[in-house]
Amino acid sequence: MSAPPGNERSRATGPKAPLTTAMLDDLLNNTLDPGYRAAAGMPPRRHWWDAPMVWAGCLLVGLLLVTAYQQSHLSAPARDAARKDLITRITNLQQAGSRMDGQAKQLAAEVNTLRDRQLSSQGDSSLRNLDVVSGGVAVRGPGVTIEVSEPAQPQATVGNGRAGTGSQPQAAVLHDRDIRAVVNQLWASGAEAIAVNGIRLTATTAIRFAGESILVDFQTISTPYTISAIGNRDTLLLDFADSPIARQLKTAQAVLGIGFKFSGKSVLTLPSVTVAQQSYASPGASPSPASKSSSSPSSTETSR
Amino acid sequence: MIAAVALVIGVVLGLVFRPTVPLWLEPYLPIAVVAALDAVFGGIRARLDGIFDAKVFVVSFISNVLIAALIVFMGDKLGVGGQLSTAVVVVLGIRIFGNAAAIRRHLFRA
Structure with a gap:
């Protein structure tokens, strides 16, 4: 930068020098503000405000430096602390929530054992069936698992955080309706219990979309989505492989690059969920509860 | 000498009063600092060259800060804020280095 070779300078400032070269040369060699030299050419004038002006300017510079330093270094810890x-707070609340959930499950199990003790063997099997269907007890049995996942995010160039330069987050490819279609297909082909990412589905479980994430029973789940269903393994597999949603997902796999695989499992264990007390609905008069219950989850799910 | 004292007083004032910068002004602060440094180095060099002028110093300081902030502000509005602030930093950085080299030659004759 300092002391450029002489011929370069003469070439740049010569009459034929391209404009860009002259500009670069000027930028590199005339680093002093041209105003100083211009002012030096003029007859010297002394004013009483010269010294205070410099004084105030230097004061401002110092103030600016220290303000910028404080702003960038002292405000960062505060931001971090708030974060x-x-x-x-979020993790505490999550822990409290899961603790209470566990408590509720424990109490429900207690209620179940007490009830079993009270009831004689006669109504037992239908009650157990209802428990399985409503999701009140953990179940195990043969079934299928279907796994779909978001495509791997392309590594975007990281913006430097200034407004307008950051990369937009990519929208989710998989939506609640995909998960719902898979679940409905499984109910339709006779699944007896279904869980999505370890959340058991009941007659009142909604699969919804909020912002960028899928909610199952009002709990956020994230990719990969694993849907496990207990039922007749062969029927479930065959029906699912033949279903429109499986074809759709396969197309999405080829085109959009989502992850999609399904397989039969000889033993699956699905967790229980605390079933809310029914306050308004009471058993109807007409059909026997056992025969009605086998079809009730599928109809509720399809209606959503 | 008086300028250095004023600079120190400014730093002390900033440390004592801890002025808070409004949030919308915060992104322009680093650019303003670079522009201010450019003005300061230019002033020191002019002083060593013997052509220092108070008016030029103050006006160049204020206008550098304002124009640098304005360029970055416009870049932000146009969506090229990052690139434009890079441009400002590069140009001012070259000037700072050049002036620093001139000051070094004055002080150490090297």
Whole structure:
């Protein structure tokens, strides 16, 4: 940068020098503000405000430097602290929620054992069937698992955080309706119990979409989505492989690159869920509860 | 000498009063700092060259800061804020280096 070779300078400032070269040369060699030289050419004038002006300018520079330093270095820890505080609050609430859920499950199990003790063997099997269908007890049995996942995110160039330069987050390819279609297909081909990412589906479980994430029973789940269903393994597999949603997902796999695979499993264990007390619905008079219950989840799911 | 004292007083004032910068002004602060540094180095060099002028110093300082912030502001509005702030930093950085080299030659004759 300092002391450029002489011929370069003469070439750049010569009459034939291209404009860009002259500009670059000017930028590199005339680093002093041209105003100083212009002012030096003029007859010297002394004013009383010269010294205070320099004084104020230097004061401003110092103030600016220290303000910028404080802004970037001292405000960052505060921001971090707020973020950490929020994170701890979220995890605390999540832990409290899961603790209460576990408590509720434990109490439900207690209620079940007490009820079993009270009831004689006669109504037992129909009650157990109802428990399985409503999702009140954990179940195990043969079935299928279907796994779909979002395509791997292309590694976007990281913007430097300034507004307008960051990359947009990519929208989710898989939506609630895909998960719902898979679940409905499984109910339709006779699944007896279904769980999505370990969340058991009941007659009142909604699969919905909020912002960018899928909610199952109002709990956020994220990719990969694993749908496990207990039922007749062969029927479930064959029916699912033949279903429109499987074809759709296969197309999406080829075109959009989502992950999609399904397989039969000899033993699956699905967790229980705390079933809400029914406050308004009471058993109807007409059909026997056992025969009605086998079809009730599928009809509720399809209606959503 | 008086300028250095003023600079120190400015730093102390900033440390004591801790002025808070409004949020919308925050992105332009680093650019303003670079522009201010350019003005300061230019002033020191002019002083060593013997052509220092108070008016030029103050006006160049204020206008550099304002124009640098304005360029970045416009870039933000146009969606090229990052690139434009890079451009401002490169140009001012070259000037700072050049002036620093001139100051070094004055002080150390090297």
